[in-house]
Amino acid sequence: xxTEKKLYGLTxxxxxxxxxxxxxxxxxxxxxxxxDVHTPYPVHGMDDAMKLKPxxxxxxxxxxxxxxxxxxxxxxxxxxxxxxxxVIGGKPYFALPAFIPVTxxxxxxxxxxxxxxxxxxxxxxxxxxxxxxxxxxxxxxVSKDKYGIAIFAEGxxxxxxxxxDLFQSLGGKNIQVVYYPVKEIYPVFQPKFILFLALVAxxxxxxxxxxxxxxxxxxxxxxxxxxxxxxxQSRSHFFEDGFSMRVPVQxxxxxxxxxxxxxxxxxxxxxxSNPTFPARENIELGQNxxxxxxxxxxxxxxxxxxxLRGQFPNPPTxxxxxxxxxxxxMLYHIxxxxxxxxxxxxxxxxxxxxxxxxxxxxxxxxxxxxxxxxVEMIKKESASNVGN
Amino acid sequence: xxxxxxxxxxxxxxxxxxxxxxALLIIGTVLGIVGYYTDSTRAAYTxxxxxxFVLSVGVGSLFFVALEYLxxxxxSTPIRRVPEYLASTIPFLAILVxxxxxxxxxxxxxxxxxxxxxxxxxxxxAPYLNTTFFIIRVFACIxxxxxxxxxxxxxxxxxxxxxxxxxxxxxxxxxxxxxxVFAITISIAAIxxxxxxxxxxxxxxxxxxxxxxxxxxxxxxxxxxxxxxxxKGYFSKRITNDHLYSLGALMFVFINFWAYIAFSQYMxxxxxxxxxxxxxxxxxxxxxWAVFSILLIIIHFVIPYAGLLSQPAKKDPKRLKxxxxxxxxxxxxxxxxxxxxxxxxxxxGYVFSWIDFTFPVAMIGLIIIIFNMRNKKSxxxxxxxxxxxxxxxxxx
Numbered sequence: 173x174x175t176e177k178k179l180y181g182l183t184x185x186x187x188x189x190x191x192x193x194x195x196x197x198x199x200x201x202x203x204x205x206x207x208d209v210h211t212p213y214p215v216h217g218m219d220d221a222m223k224l225k226p227x228x229x230x231x232x233x234x235x236x237x238x239x240x241x242x243x244x245x246x247x248x249x250x251x252x253x254x255x256x257x258x259v260i261g262g263k264p265y266f267a268l269p270a271f272i273p274v275t276x277x278x279x280x281x282x283x284x285x286x287x288x289x290x291x292x293x294x295x296x297x298x299x300x301x302x303x304x305x306x307x308x309x310x311x312x313x314v315s316k317d318k319y320g321i322a323i324f325a326e327g328x329x330x331x332x333x334x335x336x337d338l339f340q341s342l343g344g345k346n347i348q349v350v351y352y353p354v355k356e357i358y359p360v361f362q363p364k365f366i367l368f369l370a371l372v373a374x375x376x377x378x379x380x381x382x383x384x385x386x387x388x389x390x391x392x393x394x395x396x397x398x399x400x401x402x403x404x405q406s407r408s409h410f411f412e413d414g415f416s417m418r419v420p421v422q423x424x425x426x427x428x429x430x431x432x433x434x435x436x437x438x439x440x441x442x443x444x445s446n447p448t449f450p451a452r453e454n455i456e457l458g459q460n461x462x463x464x465x466x467x468x469x470x471x472x473x474x475x476x477x478x479x480l481r482g483q484f485p486n487p488p489t490x491x492x493x494x495x496x497x498x499x500x501x502m503l504y505h506i507x508x509x510x511x512x513x514x515x516x517x518x519x520x521x522x523x524x525x526x527x528x529x530x531x532x533x534x535x536x537x538x539x540x541x542x543x544x545x546x547v548e549m550i551k552k553e554s555a556s557n558v559g560n
Numbered sequence: 561x562x563x564x565x566x567x568x569x570x571x572x573x574x575x576x577x578x579x580x581x582x583a584l585l586i587i588g589t590v591l592g593i594v595g596y597y598t599d600s601t602r603a604a605y606t607x608x609x610x611x612x613f614v615l616s617v618g619v620g621s622l623f624f625v626a627l628e629y630l631x632x633x634x635x636s637t638p639i640r641r642v643p644e645y646l647a648s649t650i651p652f653l654a655i656l657v658x659x660x661x662x663x664x665x666x667x668x669x670x671x672x673x674x675x676x677x678x679x680x681x682x683x684x685x686a687p688y689l690n691t692t693f694f695i696i697r698v699f700a701c702i703x704x705x706x707x708x709x710x711x712x713x714x715x716x717x718x719x720x721x722x723x724x725x726x727x728x729x730x731x732x733x734x735x736x737x738x739x740x741v742f743a744i745t746i747s748i749a750a751i752x753x754x755x756x757x758x759x760x761x762x763x764x765x766x767x768x769x770x771x772x773x774x775x776x777x778x779x780x781x782x783x784x785x786x787x788x789x790x791x792k793g794y795f796s797k798r799i800t801n802d803h804l805y806s807l808g809a810l811m812f813v814f815i816n817f818w819a820y821i822a823f824s825q826y827m828x829x830x831x832x833x834x835x836x837x838x839x840x841x842x843x844x845x846x847x848x849w850a851v852f853s854i855l856l857i858i859i860h861f862v863i864p865y866a867g868l869l870s871q872p873a874k875k876d877p878k879r880l881k882x883x884x885x886x887x888x889x890x891x892x893x894x895x896x897x898x899x900x901x902x903x904x905x906x907x908x909g910y911v912f913s914w915i916d917f918t919f920p921v922a923m924i925g926l927i928i929i930i931f932n933m934r935n936k937k938s939x940x941x942x943x944x945x946x947x948x949x950x951x952x953x954x955x956x
Contacts, residue, residue, distance in 0.1 A: 216955035226871060234869075261831065269827045 184344030240282030444501030458532030581928030588922025620778025808874030847909025
């Protein structure tokens, strides 16, 4: 059985730090390609004794530090100047002094994390839990009370008996030959193992749920949620009629509400007169509201050409004689209470806006039926505009 | 680890160097006096710059000595005489300051009575910023440093002969008292000599800013001298690159500390954006001062940071020599940046003048002469110090 084992190396133990430093100097000078020293604490001067080259770990730290600085700075540049420019405290979008603390933090974070992770993975080959020195007498001693040196079976110069002699000449104790452990392979998908995993999952999730939601459950900040108040749309235990939402006092009028008493007037066009003056602002307001509320059915120019593609009956044109002869009051009345299939717009369009729409309709009508005098006037006006 | 021989022989500095020191001192002083008669204001500002530099190196070195005692450090014990010698400029400050006191009127706007009468802000600050109290503070600070210097150095020197360990204990006590006193006095010195050049401006971090530069400059001076003397064999051979590494690492730390403090000061003022604070930086952005300000970051932070970042760089004597000289230059540059833009003639932009280099040249000579004087009197290594043996055995 022993003959099948692969040789890993030889180990020896020493009692004092001076001895181990001398031993390390001798071993590093005698040409063995790979050896290592294990001590319970860092021994000063060991790097020189072992003739170690400076560690390459610093390169990882540097690279990731630079990457951290670059990422942080570029991200903030992209986020705050390109993707979503935001003025903060009256500073420019790319406010470098404000970015520097964050850049510094991310640099340090990435550098330290990468150093630790890089050290564990690249240099210590984490987890490597079948290392030949594990669980050996040697490892127990060098992590407690002795200083050890190990020469590994690599390179042409390695010779078991020569190394033994070297250790003995240096005064090493407990000289031992270490072999690679026999690889033990277990199949992962064993029913017992799967069952065990499932059990662990159930117990942990169930335990967590029970602990957090039942055993240790607390209401955070519940004084706003659990106060004495009526919830809308629910039954009241306070008011006799059982409504939690109260009805306003009889005759209450909302702010800005203007009653429309002409709803059932037989000839409203003669009672209502236009209170507005068709100035530019008024016309522009009317145009805006017309295009929003009226044009879907009446068309952009009031031709009755609906955009609804026959899903709704087309309304009449505004340019018929009947429409043009309607008084302003009549148009207003129709917009307010509706006509035939057209609903009233009193709830969506305010009183002022409705009069503005009426004025705009007049504009459309005049534009469609322009006289020569109108054309002359427009020409004059545009000429004077050019003059400006 | 087993060696116990000290292996140290006292050597004196070569005559050539001392003669160079006297030559620099005389040439610098004569040129400076000529400069004073050509442009008295400029010469006064240059003299102030030189004075602040000597003060930085001297007081910073005393801080280093006190720090060693207080922290119980032993790695720096073998080289402690170098900061002690550099600190011996402190008694000379009392003489060096006298020409400055005669040019208070040239330097400080708050010393003009008619300006204070017109200015509400200056009138409010007058209880602190007035000539009498200013002179009292200046001499009080120098006296305090001088007393601590004399006692600490005397104890250290006595130990060479007697080897009495109680002297170390005494110095530890002195150092413990010195630290808070140092913190206050160095802030007062910074505020009085440099911040009050622009009496309308204020920054609460200014004292710390000057402190960081001070310690950095004195560390650089110590490192430079130690490397030079070590190469020429003035020290015991048992002082190794590990000692140099510690000096390099400390320099590296203070480069970062300076950058941290300088940036903190800038960022807070930039963020708050209050006109009564920002104008000081705006003044340093006027004309060619903008380039000067940008260069300050590169000279005082980027270059020394890159130069001392790696571990081998901190151990390499050649690199340390170059970097420590560079840092001394950077501190000079920093002081120049702090002091010169306040001068009326250079408010619009940086104006070069040969006068700026007269007194600094004299200063180099002065430091060499004082160092030589001290070196003649005592051993370059504290042979009686109980920590010396451990210090020599120091390994990383």
